[in-house]
Amino acid sequence: MPSGMTVFFQAVLSGVLIGGIYALIGIGMSIIFGVMRIINFAHGDILMLGMYLSYYLFALAGIDPFVSVLIIIPIMFAFGALLQKVFINRMLDALPQNQLLLTIGLGLIMSNAMMLAFTSDYKILTTSYSSASVTLAGISISEPLAISFLITAGITALLYWFLTRTDTGQAIRATAQDAQAAQLMGINVKRMGMIAFGIGGALAATAGALISPTYYIYPQVGSAFTLKAFVITVMGGMGSVVGATIGGIIIGGTESVSSVCISSGWKDVVVFAVFLLVLLFKPAGLMGKSRM
């Protein structure tokens, strides 16, 4: 019989681990918002596509979901960049409401097209380690969660390096700070938009692939993650990568702790309540400034 304290620590730890994956979703949305000032309502649906890709790569080719990330990242980068080129780039000067509705429409098309192709049946990707766990100092950790957290941390570090150290990364950050000034400095803003949406899409799909061994896979799974991505992005300050990382971990922890302390049915209510409080009292996000 584990003591109350152990249960609590266990909840915090698994919350932090799942929070790492939420962070990946949030960072993607944050970069898209930072560069284009567009709230991407299709974010969760892109994540859903990543889940299906990972499922079929596993079911048909036997590729492990953690390895298939390497295949999914380039495919979904191209997919995101294509969405940007075909749809979003035409809407850069439109009303923010219309941009938002466009992404809602794109998300509906993605989830319903998947439903048309694969029905709404739940799919389960069972690997040899899906329910395995390791015990550390009396606290047991889900193995797939731990691996995906490590991968997430690696990707986040790589992304941070890309954004701060490479020319393209700096151009993206410049666009996020002031698109007009960036354009005057000779930065191709539309191209940066494509890269940003590509990165956002790739990150969301990666998150989808990473959680595919532990979650049900179905076409409608996306909207719950879209909502979480909003919460994380706003908490971290729209457009901030570091903020989104912290926001993701806070949300993961809050969810996990409140499902242990209150009940799993009410955990999302707690998350949304926290979200409203942040919106009301610190609308620029917990980090203060909304910059990358």
Next chain:
Amino acid sequence: MGSRLSNIILLLTLAALFFFPRFVASPYAFHIMILLFLSTIVGTSWNIIGGYTGQYSIGHAAYFGTGAYVTMVLMKDKQIPPWLGVWAGVALVIIIALVIGSICFRLRGPYFVLASIAVAEIMRLSAMNLKELTNGAEGILATELPAFRIGGRVITDFVSKTPFYYISLVLAIVTIVVAFLVLHSKLGYCFQAIREDQDAAHALGINPTFYKNAALVISAIFTGIAGGFYAIYVGFVDPATVMSLDISVQIVLVCIIGGIGTIYGPLIGSILIVPITEALRSNLIAEAIFKTGMVSQESHFGSFLKENLAHAHALIYGILVVLVILFMPEGVVGFQRKLWSKWNKGLG
């Protein structure tokens, strides 16, 4: 279009709608018409806050669901007939709208949209979790309705769809008339001033918070009534069908496709969307494809269509919205107006 001509068309349409049940017997046709009116009611009421006042609430499922749940719970648990219970629903909807307004109207633009979604999600999750009251995810099923009597005489016992047809038709007309009156009153001018430029409106002495709340309350009342009607018509409520994000999104999309901020926009949007989605849902489209002989029902592709097309009815929403946003951002009504003015210019 001459205003006399359009008045004549309007009167003829209304007359046709009132006599529709005399000439059509198909319950399926009734069902489509009732859903069409319902969609017009919620679309028109969303238009008051979203279209006229410019506050894009993507949380209207909160009001729709509250109206539906209150009406249903009062009928099942307290034997209060729905035509009385719905007013309790409206009262609660007004309170909720004021609470939501006081939270969300401090925020602008995308932040307001996100806050409205968050509040609606909290409401949905509460409906899921307050099991003693709402029966949770399983929902509440009503088997029969009490007969509607005036002075002991039974007016209708709600067995056929005809009473539902007339109730929804009258509700739709009332909602459109109210929206029209609001739009052309001082209230409506204040709403539009806030939509065009909130700070300028404020500088001119229009209190944005007050008028936004007023718009939200008017909008919420009709959405709540529509929710109550829907619950009774379908005889079933659960969080997924009356409170989900999909409901909120569909309400907005009907307006966007028809034409936001116009009186007839939600009606046009509903006419475009409701019949197609319902035909998909009940597999009429798949059957029509088989009838043309292009695809045989027994073929692999045929059975695929038969099984899957019904599930994908929201696909049509997605495709229409993307097309409308890209090619006619003012909706079908706005597009038609533009064409009309070009045509007139061409004549002159």
